[in-house]
Amino acid sequence: MPTRSATWNPTVSVVIPTVGKPGLRRAVESVLAQTHPVAEVHVVLNSDRDVDIPGDPRVRLTRYVERRNGNAARMAGVRKCTGDLVAFLDDDDTWQPTKIERQVRDVTEAGLAGSSTWISSTSVRVEFDDSSEIWPRAPYDPRRSLENNLLRRHRVRRGQAFLPSSTLLFPRSLPTTVPLDEELSLHQDLTWLLQLSRNVPGLVVRQLSDALVTYDATGEGISRSISLARELDWARDHLGSSTPRDRGDYYLGSVMAYARREGGVGPMVRVLSEGLRVGRPGAPAVGYACGAIASGLLKAVASGVRRPRRRGTEVTAGAEVRQ
Template sequence: MSEAEHCTAAANTMLPVARPFMASQRGKEMRSVSVVIPTVGRPELGRAIASALSQQAMPSEILVVADTLAPIDLPDHPLVKLLRVGPGAGGNVARQAGIVAAKGELIALLDDDDEWLHDHLANQHDIIPQDPANVHWIASSRLFAQDAKGDSEVWPQRLMSASETLPQYIFRKTSLVGGVGFIQASTLLFPRQLALEVPFDEALKFHQDVSWLVDLSKLDDDIAVYQAPKPSVIYYIGSATVSRKITASQSISWADRLDPADRRTIGDFVVVHSIQGAKNSGSLIAMIRTLRTGLRIGRPGGWAIAYAASLILQTAVAKLLIRIR
């Protein structure tokens, strides 16, 4: 059984026993961490909480922030606390409410349908700066992206280079298959003070966590990004997420947040990411229009254009086959 499968099985059978983190194991004193889990009451919430309670490096508290009036079933554990917002306030409202209420020096985000492997917080603690006065940094890790069939692969393929900004790393396409960076919410660890200085935009209903990363890139002081190369998060994909409901026009409008001087990043974002909204709508015409928009308002790279063209061609062929049948 793989480590990922073992973690899932444990979460489905019983609440794991909390194992306190011993400083001598890692050679560093553990900084206090508040886990913030925004939720709408998904059935997978128990699995997420169990994974947070199974950490080698135990958090100081686990704040479950419910954006619903429905009852929330929580384990009877002194670290687990329930907060409420909304209902229907949005993921960023829940995240920020948890951050404001947190008592820990650091914040670790965990979506309610994802889970951590047991060494997630310990691995991240190994790579972060230890100076409490330094609050302009974020930490992330690779993850196992698992689909509904149980198949998984490691994301991102490559880590961020020193010459890239956060938007360039996340949005620029450097190869036909993959070729973009990825920093997912459930991998994020950062100082609480940073999120008070640059709060999550509570008005946003989509592109929420990545919008915060873009906002961080606009700070006068460069944000340091620390990435653990070992995957320590299981990210479940394929469900009816908010990202699948974003229209191409909404996504293109969001691109106004990007640096207008960086036309390559704007172009790549539109023709690689915004085009997914057009594809989800089932409109071939909308996909072509999105590509044209990306070419007009940005300067997408060759790999981004090739990706969009291949996606349009695949969609056209699929529609033709349906007609023939």
């Protein structure tokens, strides 16, 4: 059974998968500045380029020549870890200095010292091109499963349950018990969390409300390269065992966001149709989907109004419909 220990002082290993982004040094420095000192930082470089990292003896560079995805690099780092606990950090994110200390203290006070079936997260400051937001907007609900927290939508606005890999701290045995999928090219952290929820009995999730991680949502990250077709394939492959409410909410929330980004009302209507067919979404998800479609219709109408006619030509009714 987990024991509460005020003197628990676990060693912490950190894994940073990278392709050599400019923010790598800043990410590593935020780890080295932790008030709970980390024992080792494994920078797993999925590239043959040179990188700029601090010359601290705790920083170990591994060149991962297989050129596979981020999960493969993370697992390569995990296999080198010797700490009691492991934390992930992406190369374009940073930590506040007290992140690890606060998480270790929270896990200790929750009576989980010595347990191997918990995972800790924090809130996040999400940096956009011209603004920032604190996610998640609603706190993690421990009365519901991790899967339910991740998939179900309780508000129309974006920023629902959010546990990105850069926030995670967990016992080193956890990714050995449930390994990360090294073949997956999208939703790598979400998929692992769903697998943990489904395969680790008694899993406890702790999430601190303070934003102790800065998450970079600018630039061209992996999520921005995901097409609607790939997103639909992922949902069909990984949500079959989810409840109808959770599945429907994910379709009308997250999948709808990808359809909205692709532009055009047609893809959004198709996602709405499939979501209603395979699930039973709640009112907030339906509200988000309907708002997205209404916004698309308004943009389409406004675009048609602004498009000028050429002099001396007539637009036939058929052309108007196609337009």
